[in-house]
Amino acid sequence: AQSVTQLGSHVSVSEGALVLLRCNYSSSVPPYLFWYVQYPNQGLQLLLKYTTGATLVKGINGFEAEFKKSETSFHLTKPSAHMSDAAEYFCAVRGSKAAGNKLTFGGGTRVLVKP
Amino acid sequence: SQTIHQWPATLVQPVGSPLSLECTVEGTSNPNLYWYRQAAGRGLQLLFYSVGIGQISSEVPQNLSASRPQDRQFILSSKKLLLSDSGFYLCAHRDFFNEQFFGPGTRLTVL
Numbered sequence: 001a002q003s004v005t006q007l008g009s010h011v012s013v014s015e016g017a018l019v020l021l022r023c024n025y026s027s028s029v030p031p032y033l034f035w036y037v038q039y040p041n042q043g044l045q046l047l048l049k050y051t052t053g054a055t056l057v058k059g060i061n062g063f064e065a066e067f068k069k070s071e072t073s074f075h076l077t078k079p080s081a082h083m084s085d086a087a088e089y090f091c092a093v094r095g096s097k098a099a100g101n102k103l104t105f106g107g108g109t110r111v112l113v114k115p
Numbered sequence: 116s117q118t119i120h121q122w123p124a125t126l127v128q129p130v131g132s133p134l135s136l137e138c139t140v141e142g143t144s145n146p147n148l149y150w151y152r153q154a155a156g157r158g159l160q161l162l163f164y165s166v167g168i169g170q171i172s173s174e175v176p177q178n179l180s181a182s183r184p185q186d187r188q189f190i191l192s193s194k195k196l197l198l199s200d201s202g203f204y205l206c207a208h209r210d211f212f213n214e215q216f217f218g219p220g221t222r223l224t225v226l
Binding site: 034036041042043044045046049090100102107108 | 172174207220222
C-alpha cells in the first residue's frame with residue numbers, strides 16, 4: 001500500500017524567495033514519485049518525476065526535487081518564486097503494476113506568492 | 116501526441132438527477148484510464164481505473180459507476196446525484212513511461 005503526506009496545506013512565500021514544499025511517502029514497492037501542479041479550474045500538469053537513477057530531478061518552470069530514500073521524502077524546491085508559481089501542488093507515488101499503476105496523491109499544498 | 120478530452124467542462128444538476136461525464140483519449144491505444152474527484156478543500160481521490168475495454172476497478176464505494184465501452188472512452192455515471200457528488204472530476208491516462216496525463220476536468224455542482 002502507498003500513502004503520501006504533504007506537510008502544510010497552504011504555503012505563503014514572497015516573490016523571489018525560496019519555495020519549499022514537503023512530501024513524505026510510504027510504498028511497498030520501489031517508489032516512482034511525481035509532483036504535479038494545478039492552476040485554478042484546470043487539470044494537473046506534471047512538474048517532474050523520479051523513477052530510478054539520479055536522486056535530484058529537475059522539472060519544468062525551474063523546480064527540482066530530491067529523492068531521499070532514508071527519509072522517505074521527495075521535497076520540491078524552487079530557488080526564486082515567481083507570481084506565476086501561485087497554484088496548488090500535489091505529490092504522488094505510483095503503486096505496483098498489479099494494482100494498475102495507480103497514483104496515490106497527497107492532500108495538496110496551495111502556494112500563495114506575495115509581491 | 117496524446118490528448119485527453121473531457122466534457123462537459125461545467126455542469127449544474129439537481130439532486131436526484133442522472134449524470135454522464137465523458138472522457139476520450141487520442142494518440143494512444145489500450146491506455147490505462149482513471150477517474151479522480153477533487154472535492155472542495157480536499158485532495159485527489161481515485162474513483163475508478165480501467166486497464167481495458169469493459170474492465171473497471173472501483174476504489175471506493177459510492178454513488179457513481181464507470182464504464183469503458185471503447186478502447187479510448189471512459190464514462191462516469193450516476194443514476195441519482197447526491198449533494199456530496201459535487202466536485203471537480205478529472206480523467207487521466209497513463210503513458211508508456213508511466214506518467215499520468217490529466218484532462219482539463221469537469222466542474223460538477225449538485226444543487
